[in-house]
Amino acid sequence: MIKAFHMDDRLIHGQVAISWTRSLGINLILIINDEIVNDEFRKMSLKLGVPDGVKYGFRTVEKGIEFLNGSDGKKYNIMALVNNTADALRVSTAVPEITKVTVGGIRKNAPQVYESLCLDERDIENLKEIISLGKPVGMQPTPGNKFVSLDKYLEIPNK
Amino acid sequence: MRHFLIASHGPLSQAILDSASLVSGRKGEFVSIGVEMNDSRETVRGRVNKALSGWPPEDEILALTDIIGGNVTNILTDYIKSRNLNIITGVNLGMVLEALFSDRDIPMEELVESIVSMGRAGIKHINSLLIENNEEDAV
Numbered sequence: 152m153i154k155a156f157h158m159d160d161r162l163i164h165g166q167v168a169i170s171w172t173r174s175l176g177i178n179l180i181l182i183i184n185d186e187i188v189n190d191e192f193r194k195m196s197l198k199l200g201v202p203d204g205v206k207y208g209f210r211t212v213e214k215g216i217e218f219l220n221g222s223d224g225k226k227y228n229i230m231a232l233v234n235n236t237a238d239a240l241r242v243s244t245a246v247p248e249i250t251k252v253t254v255g256g257i258r259k260n261a262p263q264v265y266e267s268l269c270l271d272e273r274d275i276e277n278l279k280e281i282i283s284l285g286k287p288v289g290m291q292p293t294p295g296n297k298f299v300s301l302d303k304y305l306e307i308p309n310k
Numbered sequence: 311m312r313h314f315l316i317a318s319h320g321p322l323s324q325a326i327l328d329s330a331s332l333v334s335g336r337k338g339e340f341v342s343i344g345v346e347m348n349d350s351r352e353t354v355r356g357r358v359n360k361a362l363s364g365w366p367p368e369d370e371i372l373a374l375t376d377i378i379g380g381n382v383t384n385i386l387t388d389y390i391k392s393r394n395l396n397i398i399t400g401v402n403l404g405m406v407l408e409a410l411f412s413d414r415d416i417p418m419e420e421l422v423e424s425i426v427s428m429g430r431a432g433i434k435h436i437n438s439l440l441i442e443n444n445e446e447d448a449v
Contacts, residue, residue: 165333166333166334166335169333169334169404169407169411170333170334170335170407170411173411174411179449181449192440195440195443196440198447198448199434199436199439199440201447203431205447206447206448206449207447207448207449208448208449209448223449227449292335293333293334293335293336294335295334295335295336296335
């Protein structure tokens with residue numbers, strides 16, 4: 152089952168590898184991204200962060216959706232990771248079992264709407280669309296942090 | 311009850327708790343003791359006494375210290391006679407996180423074992439791992 156669907160530009164990092172997996176009993180970290188699937192070095196370095204006893208998988212967005220909706224998706228306690236809002240929208244739209252999106256952060260050259268979260272206008276539209284599906288989107292870098300809904304932060308930021 | 315103490319030379323003990331808090335989102339569960347260059351043995355003992363005196367004498371205490379043979383490790387070692395105290399040296403961030411996420415009900419011997427093995431397992435030569443490129447956990 153899908154225990155967490157998380158968006159963070161770092162994908163696997165300390166908070167995911169240790170805190171999320173330990174707190175939720177995750178036994179599969181699924182990285183969903185169209186570019187990384189073909190980047191052998193990036194895959195090697197990301198999997199070094201996977202803790203002992205936890206499996207990992209790399210999938211394109213299309214294959215990731217298939218995996219999560221298929222019988223494989225039932226076999227594991229899955230944490231699915233994306234690193235951008237467009238992928239978050241595609242996956243959460245296509246996977247009914249996803250009920251909310253937690254956000255660790257996106258650091259990039261765009262207006263900052265919340266600590267560790269920079270979004271351009273396109274990102275904001277993507278996240279609003281996820282929320283309109285009835286799936287809340289909120290900041291939650293670790294399970295020890297409270298889920299802070301992004302609703303009120305998603306107005307177009309001042310330029 | 312079980313209590314955790316991180317002890318080091320200088321700012322490491324508090325800093326490693328701050329780092330653990332950043333990764334885990336949890337804070338305020340462990341106590342830290344830092345020893346400065348000019349602190350006398352008595353000053354350090356005073357600081358240790360102050361930390362330990364808040365806890366009932368029968369309570370379990372696990373101390374993670376920076377280095378074997380170091381001043382604060384040596385001073386804490388004296389307390390093994392009088393308190394229900396276990397000490398593990400060579401603290402690293404993985405060990406603090408292992409302690410933080412540990413089930414408070416598991417026996418102390420098991421906890422010590424898991425923290426020691428976590429500490430050892432966290433020391434890796436990344437370049438060698440990249441060459442190995444082990445894929446047995448891939449799905």
